[in-house]
Amino acid sequence: MTPALLVKGLAFAYPDGHQALYGIDLRVEPGERVAVLGPNGAGKTTLALHLNGVHTAGAGTIEVAGLPVTKVNLHEIRRRVGLVFQDPDDQLFMQTVGEDVAFGPANFGLKGAELDARVHQALAAVGMTDHIDRSPLHLSGGQRRRVALATVLACDPEILVLDEPSANLEPVARRELAEVLLSLGRTTLMVTHDLPYALQLCPRSVLIDDGVVVADGPTGDLLADSELLAAHRLELP
Numbered sequence: 001m002t003p004a005l006l007v008k009g010l011a012f013a014y015p016d017g018h019q020a021l022y023g024i025d026l027r028v029e030p031g032e033r034v035a036v037l038g039p040n041g042a043g044k045t046t047l048a049l050h051l052n053g054v055h056t057a058g059a060g061t062i063e064v065a066g067l068p069v070t071k072v073n074l075h076e077i078r079r080r081v082g083l084v085f086q087d088p089d090d091q092l093f094m095q096t097v098g099e100d101v102a103f104g105p106a107n108f109g110l111k112g113a114e115l116d117a118r119v120h121q122a123l124a125a126v127g128m129t130d131h132i133d134r135s136p137l138h139l140s141g142g143q144r145r146r147v148a149l150a151t152v153l154a155c156d157p158e159i160l161v162l163d164e165p166s167a168n169l170e171p172v173a174r175r176e177l178a179e180v181l182l183s184l185g186r187t188t189l190m191v192t193h194d195l196p197y198a199l200q201l202c203p204r205s206v207l208i209d210d211g212v213v214v215a216d217g218p219t220g221d222l223l224a225d226s227e228l229l230a231a232h233r234l235e236l237p
């Protein structure tokens with residue numbers, strides 16, 4: 001089967017010369033939910049930003065559903081890879097929730113009834129239909145994060161990439177978001193520091209440190225390995 005995501009030998013240095021990734025290999029099958037774990041500065045966000053075309057690889061390749069990202073334009077990469085940023089403010093900038101969710105699919109050519117249906121579907125998937133006419137500014141942190149998720153779901157991506165989805169959420173919002181993510185049934189790569197969230201949502205985890213993959217396996221096995229966690233400055237609460 002063609003993998004949903006295939007990353008081979010991905011290396012990247014920032015313009016100041018800081019080498020953030022040293023040859024990342026990662027394969028994600030369709031329907032899998034995989035957590036990307038690692039201490040501060042490990043390279044998790046840098047990896048996520050490559051998948052969405054924000055950064056361009058110094059070396060290596062990335063394929064999304066069999067298509068090399070270098071072969072398609074940025075517009076198309078962003079339709080295929082739904083990146084949900086850590087801060088919903090980076091994704092919500094229109095006057096209403098409905099306008100924010102319509103922005104992506106409208107950009108990709110949907111209009112009229114088809115566009116409306118897509119917006120409603122995406123908002124229903126995150127439990128935010130009733131808020132369609134509200135300003136995103138008037139929503140709670142958890143609601144804003146779910147609307148940010150709807151903005152990418154509305155583009156029907158091949159893979160969702162979530163950067164720290166549970167950061168700064170209070171327990172109820174955290175649980176609501178987990179329920180939504182589990183109900184979507186979508187291929188998902190989730191960058192997180194939140195080890196219990198990884199365990200709850202992702203059967204598999206990849207541990208990155210210093211720009212290399214140091215472990216890849218069932219999340220329960222990784223988190224049960226106290227020596228591995230300690231070696232990479234990770235701690236279960």
Ligand code: ATP
Pocket residue numbers: 014015016018019020038039040041042043044045046047193
């Ligand atoms: P965190 O969990 O703290 O968000 P991370 O695993 O997501 O960390 P990255 O943000 O990908 O790590 O950073 C990887 C390395 O690249 C770090 O050493 C970081 O300091 C460095 N880095 C990140 N952004 C830049 C930048 N714009 N310019 C130079 N170096 C950067």
